Amino acid sequence: MNRLPRWTASFAAIALGVAAWRCSGPSDAQRTPFTPPPRAGFEPVSDMLQARCGSLDCHGQVARNLRLYGVNGLRLLPSDLPGTEGDTTTPAEHDRDYAAAVALEPEIIDQVVREGGNDPGRLTLLRKARGTEAHVGGAVIAAGSDADRCLTSWLASAVDAGACSRGAEIARPAFP
Numbered sequence: 068m069n070r071l072p073r074w075t076a077s078f079a080a081i082a083l084g085v086a087a088w089r090c091s092g093p094s095d096a097q098r099t100p101f102t103p104p105p106r107a108g109f110e111p112v113s114d115m116l117q118a119r120c121g122s123l124d125c126h127g128q129v130a131r132n133l134r135l136y137g138v139n140g141l142r143l144l145p146s147d148l149p150g151t152e153g154d155t156t157t158p159a160e161h162d163r164d165y166a167a168a169v170a171l172e173p174e175i176i177d178q179v180v181r182e183g184g185n186d187p188g189r190l191t192l193l194r195k196a197r198g199t200e201a202h203v204g205g206a207v208i209a210a211g212s213d214a215d216r217c218l219t220s221w222l223a224s225a226v227d228a229g230a231c232s233r234g235a236e237i238a239r240p241a242f243p
Contacts, residue, residue, distance in 0.1 A: 102180050103169040104221050106162075111231030112221045113137065113156065113164040115214055118235040119207045120196070133192070134167050136160035168192065176222070184223025193218060208234070 117137035121127040127140020136143045137156035147157055156164075169176055171192055179187050187193050191200065197215070198206025208214040214234030220227035 101173055102177050103173070104176070104180050105224055105226075106165050108226040108228070109165045109221065110156075110161050111228040111235075112168075112217055112226060113161045115217045115231045115235040116164060116168070117156065118237055119214060120204070125204055132167075133171060134163070136163045179222050180224060184219055184225075187219050187222045190222075 113135075114137070117127070117135050117139045120133070121135035121137055121140040123140045125131075125140075126133050126135045127137075128134070129141065135141065137160050138154060142148065143157065143160045143163060147160070172190055175189050179185065179189060188197075188199070193208075193215075194200035195202035195204075196206070196208040196218070197210050208218070212234065213230040216227050217231035217234045220230060
């Protein structure tokens, strides 16, 4: 039977210990707090994003990093289908939409929020929605529009629910 030298086992144990230490996260003193826009009052923002971006051929599909759930596309649970109670987005879906929006560029969104919503165009979310950065869906929100005010008011921690509601109203094609 071939045995490894004793120093090999010791070296392996030390290497594993160093790897575990190096892979550990920063201490609490080294962590920087993250300030996202408030979750409270996000529902109108979520509804506007779903209406403009959440169809099944856009961000209402699981392959997207900005994955939106709601009545206009992807549903969180198989039981959340259109019907008697299906014409509303569930609280869990709004939670997922919020998490997706704040996770896109956390460092930049933190800066925008800490600066009271100043210069939100730093965020890819706004640049792509406005069409100032390449976006397969093109410009889906015009700068200065109700939908734009909805997003920028949320980033300034003062959601303009009226702008969100108007921004969620988009022309839908008539089906025979």
